[in-house]
Amino acid sequence: MALGIFGNGGERGRGDRNDRGGREATRAASSISLRMVVAMSGITAIGLVMLVVGVILGSRHEFSEHGIDPNTVNTAASIMQGTWVIDIKKAILFIGVFGVCIILATGVVGWYFSRREIAPIQEAMRLQRNFVADASHELKTPLAVIGARTELLEHRLKAGRPLEPVIDDLKDDVTRMNDVINDLLLAATSALENVPTDVGKAVEDAVDSIRLLADSHGVTLDVMLPGGGSGHDAPVIVSGGETGIRRCVVAVLDNAIAHSPAGSSVEVRVAAEHGQAVVTIRDHGPGLGDDPERLFHRFSRAGGGSDHQGYGLGLALARDIAVRYGGWIEAAPTAGEGTTMRLTIPLAH
Template identity: 35%
Template sequence: MTRRDPAASARSDLRRVQRASLRVALWVGLSSTAILGVITAVTVTAIVVGSRPPPGPRPGRPGRWDDRVVGVADILPFVLFSALVGVIALSLIAWYVSRRMTLPLAESLRVQRAFVADASHELRTPLTTLTTRIQLAQHRAERGGDVQSVLADLRRDAAVLEGVLTDLLQAAEEAGRRDGDVRAVADVAAVTAAAGETLRPDADAAGVRIRMEVPAGLSAAAEPAALTRACVALLDNAVRHSPPGEEVRVSARRVGRRVEVRVADHGSGIQGLDPERVFDRFARAATTPPAEADPGGTDGRRRGFGLGLALVRDIAVRFHGSISVEHTSPTGTTFLLVLPVPSRVAGRAG
């Protein structure tokens, strides 16, 4: 798995914070300038309107506007009121801007807390299972019993735990855009072929065929490694939910300035969950009847942890695309991944 450079991540985060600070400064500065300008214009207008000619004759200076006088008692309340309104307006603007700018931070903290809590919940089950298996192996070893079956179970449980950790790390790794994403270009045929080869052993073990219908020369504006990971997650989901003997079909085509990638399976469809919620972290739909479900993975298939589709959504959003459930029914589900065409390719087509 490709790891992000911590220093590059820190620099990217620092630049985002600096841009947010600049936006706050611009908002406050421009708003303050506008409010002070309005207060000044209104005050000057009030002074001019409220002024009056000086008492007594002024020979040689008839009707000059700059000779008019203003009563302090008349204009002072208005000036103080305008200043008070300006202070209140500036305070409201500062509150609004700070609230808007801290919303992403508050959302990030909320997601982080939920993510840590859910991750702790997901890791507790495989760790508890490992502890139980180890105790059983120790108990049998002390009595000279056969521990081979327990060791095989331990190996499988360790693989389950590794799958959880891998999904967690991938989901954290793909958070946020990176420098160079705007110039990224991926060969869709090569990416889907690589994803298919990655899932080929799991598909063969499950008795599921993978069929590719992706034309050569089709490009998408995405980083190849990230798009490969998204396709692997979509294929993994489709293979896990396909009955033996069925087929998973991967197709792609260009529509205008976007590329559409579809992954279709012939499973039982999404049940017991809003289709749009399958992209939430740790969301798992009931894709098989309860009597046939095997949440522990004892049928030889790897258990899903509800992170793969969330990872696909993060990657799609990162490259200004989208992921959706195009179709789901008791006869199967089709996921639609949409990505923009690279700008240089779109320019030639235009």
């Protein structure tokens, strides 16, 4: 039932977005048309004034060439009476140049208003493409975990072992996936979930959600949380959303597991330092190369040191989430091989 409701909601959401996109395009087209009419009217009026002025000045010049003092002639009255003098060749040249200027001015005005009105549509399309890419990437890891759990369920079924623990885990996976979707939608509306969140609990949940994936890669997750021997008995609390922080940690863990050799470990630590909640995640893979900062850009991938080839979104999404909560994530200097990611978020006041 829940999946059916989600599917219908997705269809309604896509329909609403399509309707909004259509209305936005219609509004932009109408606005461009209106602005073009106003601009053309203004250009035409200015052009007519310039044409009349040009004719008057040209007529005064012709009076001077014919030995008539233009100051003794009412040029405007002469033109109205039809007794005016003008050089036809110069008039044709003037009208031609004037017409070209009008055409160029119209083109420039049309280009300007078109760019101005289409810019919001282009931005909306960019955001929509980013949302689709982000959602696809964010759902990839939960789906991989669910796939691994179904295989485990199949093995337990064949072996006649209890299925309830795996079924409970599957329910938790579906709940987490639903939380991820809701958090993505929340981020897409630029809304910010600002509630006291225990970073240790969010990290623990993230580790539990991805542990089966780590096991399938032969990677051990070594976790040290506040109160677990780290020297910090009090929980580490920040103002943010547990789902968002969990998404951030899962993205980094997924990247670390994918680049870690079998038989290695990934260490996860949570601590409070200088008014910041600090989460460090260290793997023993090939490292990030000479320019780790570029991997935080969308669709940027690591070098050839690993067989894993992702889409280059995980670390970029992790940084987006960290920034959303006033924090930051970066690759910390590491002695020797491997990579250490350091996530910092301001502690709640």
